[in-house]
Amino acid sequence: MRLGIDFGTTHTVAAVVDRGNYPVVSFDGADTWPSLIAGSVAGKLRFGLDAAAVRHTPGWSVLRSFKRLLDDAGPDTEVTLAGHSYPVPDLLTRFLAQLRSDLHRRSNAGLPKRERVEAAISVPANASSAQRFLTLDAFTQAGFDVVALLNEPSAAGFEYAHRYRSTITAKREYVLIYDLGGGTFDASLLRMTGTLNEVVTSQGIRHLGGDDFDEAIVELVLKNAGLRDIGSDAREAILDECVARKEAMGPNTRRFLVDLSMVDHPTFSCGVDDVYAACAPLVQKTVDALARVLQDPGRDSVLDWAEVAGIYVVGGAGSFPLVSRMLRAAFGDKRVKRSPHPFAATAIGLAGFLDKEAGYTLSERLSRHLGVFREAQAGTDVVFDPILPKDTALPAEGEPPLVVTRSYRAAHNIGRFRFVECSRIIDGRPDGDVTPYAPVLFPFDPDLRADRNLARRPVIRWNAAPDVEERYVISSGGGVEVSLTTRPDGFTRRFRLARGAA
Numbered sequence: 334m335r336l337g338i339d340f341g342t343t344h345t346v347a348a349v350v351d352r353g354n355y356p357v358v359s360f361d362g363a364d365t366w367p368s369l370i371a372g373s374v375a376g377k378l379r380f381g382l383d384a385a386a387v388r389h390t391p392g393w394s395v396l397r398s399f400k401r402l403l404d405d406a407g408p409d410t411e412v413t414l415a416g417h418s419y420p421v422p423d424l425l426t427r428f429l430a431q432l433r434s435d436l437h438r439r440s441n442a443g444l445p446k447r448e449r450v451e452a453a454i455s456v457p458a459n460a461s462s463a464q465r466f467l468t469l470d471a472f473t474q475a476g477f478d479v480v481a482l483l484n485e486p487s488a489a490g491f492e493y494a495h496r497y498r499s500t501i502t503a504k505r506e507y508v509l510i511y512d513l514g515g516g517t518f519d520a521s522l523l524r525m526t527g528t529l530n531e532v533v534t535s536q537g538i539r540h541l542g543g544d545d546f547d548e549a550i551v552e553l554v555l556k557n558a559g560l561r562d563i564g565s566d567a568r569e570a571i572l573d574e575c576v577a578r579k580e581a582m583g584p585n586t587r588r589f590l591v592d593l594s595m596v597d598h599p600t601f602s603c604g605v606d607d608v609y610a611a612c613a614p615l616v617q618k619t620v621d622a623l624a625r626v627l628q629d630p631g632r633d634s635v636l637d638w639a640e641v642a643g644i645y646v647v648g649g650a651g652s653f654p655l656v657s658r659m660l661r662a663a664f665g666d667k668r669v670k671r672s673p674h675p676f677a678a679t680a681i682g683l684a685g686f687l688d689k690e691a692g693y694t695l696s697e698r699l700s701r702h703l704g705v706f707r708e709a710q711a712g713t714d715v716v717f718d719p720i721l722p723k724d725t726a727l728p729a730e731g732e733p734p735l736v737v738t739r740s741y742r743a744a745h746n747i748g749r750f751r752f753v754e755c756s757r758i759i760d761g762r763p764d765g766d767v768t769p770y771a772p773v774l775f776p777f778d779p780d781l782r783a784d785r786n787l788a789r790r791p792v793i794r795w796n797a798a799p800d801v802e803e804r805y806v807i808s809s810g811g812g813v814e815v816s817l818t819t820r821p822d823g824f825t826r827r828f829r830l831a832r833g834a835a
């Protein structure tokens with residue numbers, strides 16, 4: 334069976350490849366599987382639907398939005414749930430293993446127990462190389478056969494292509510995907526020609542989504558209702574209520590009411606304009622990111638609006654009425670189109686991509702810069718060497734990886750490599766959204782090769798240091814593997830970039 338699986342901050346959604354259609358899998362009658370993990374004081378864990386079922390049961394705590402932990406997570410990162418610590422990568426693997434089991438036991442996918450699942454999966458466009466590997470490994474360990482890893486907005490582009498191909502003409506072949514989910518915002522400019530979707534450029538904000546609207550709204554309610562110093566359980570209950578009220582808002586809603594009976598307080602009421610004012614700075618950030626995409630479409634000139642077929646709004650938080658309102662104010666009425674499946678667009682697009690008969694192909698780009706800090710001027714200065722610039726074209730699925738090499742004469746006994754990913758480079762330095770990786774240490778001195786604790790050794794200049802080759806191997810999914818080799822003896826070490834201490 335072939336499935337597109339979108340692991341989201343709030344919902345996980347699967348769509349099947351079924352003779353040219355991509356129906357969304359329903360679990361116990363619902364089109365989404367909750368991205369929740371519940372832990373009990375006794376140390377038990379529940380995932381997805383089972384976690385939602387114990388949400389309000391005493392003795393259980395619920396971890397929501399745990400996808401947000403992944404961009405800062407390393408192999409050893411732990412999270413505490415109901416007084417117990419769990420490694421984040423293990424939690425994700427167990428969560429996905431439960432999804433695999435629920436696809437078989439509780440869904441309409443008709444998946445036999447042992448049948449192989451070929452999955453196309455996705456990560457936010459802005460995800461770091463570490464998040465890509467972590468997600469990929471967890472899916473694989475959970476029993477999925479991952480055949481493609483796409484950026485979420487690129488996947489949603491296939492849902493658009495599947496549904497609205499006729500709006501694309503030779504004069505208007507660009508579509509701007511606006512993906513506002515529970516935890517992340519991504520904007521990608523795609524050029525669609527025939528069955529090829531080509532990513533021109535992407536902009537993302539890793540921590541911006543419906544969760545942040547919820548926080549802004551809870552703060553507004555607590556402040557105006559005069560509720561201070563309430564416990565975390567009471568705050569959680571009010572948050573749940575605010576989320577439900579937010580999701581019930583429509584373009585004609587005038588007042589915003591929140592039942593506060595759980596804290597023995599009268600119902601809170603305010604005009605919707607107050608709610609919009611609290612959320613407007615968040616939406617403005619997305620509008621600014623879209624504007625940046627249009628100004629910097631990876632070519633010499635600013636993209637002419639006449640060439641854009643539309644802005645395609647996907648993701649649940651795109652249904653917040655303020656979003657359409659501000660997008661229309663900034664970009665015009667006719668440009669903004671909402672997906673009929675805001676929650677499922679990514680999963681449907683992933684399934685479309687897997688459908689060999691549909692023949693879609695994707696030309697993807699690296700969504701962030703990768704570089705390394707190096708010593709210069711005989712060790713007195715540190716410079717940033719941008720190895721792979723943002724928007725570097727990635728190989729297509731099934732093509733050989735992209736390989737970039739650097740060769741030079743080493744100058745020290747130990748190489749200390751501080752890799753960084755970032756969304757911008759300003760004045761030669763990483764800027765914007767920056768992910769620093771744990772330093773990588775490499776013994777240039779052959780006598781240090783057996784040393785397990787290079788971090789404790791002093792780094793000294795060494796005239797007899799060998800020649801070195803750095804080799805960067807970039808997969809179609811945007812993950813980067815680095816290998817370092819000394820020449821001429823060919824001593825090599827290979828590693829993936831990871832967060833955490835050295």
Ligand SMILES: Nc1ncnc2c1ncn2[C@@H]1O[C@H](COP(=O)(O)OP(=O)(O)OP(=O)(O)O)[C@@H](O)[C@H]1O
Nearest residue numbers: 341342343344514515516517543648649650652653
């Ligand atoms: N009608 C609505 N109005 C406003 N917000 C909504 C509405 N329906 C859902 N949401 C919000 O959409 C978010 C979930 O959207 P979605 O399922 O697309 O996110 P996700 O894919 O899980 O997250 P991400 O893509 O960021 O990882 C939640 O914050 C939810 O409150």
Ligand SMILES: [Mg+2]
Nearest residue numbers: 341514648679
């Ligand atoms: Mg999403």
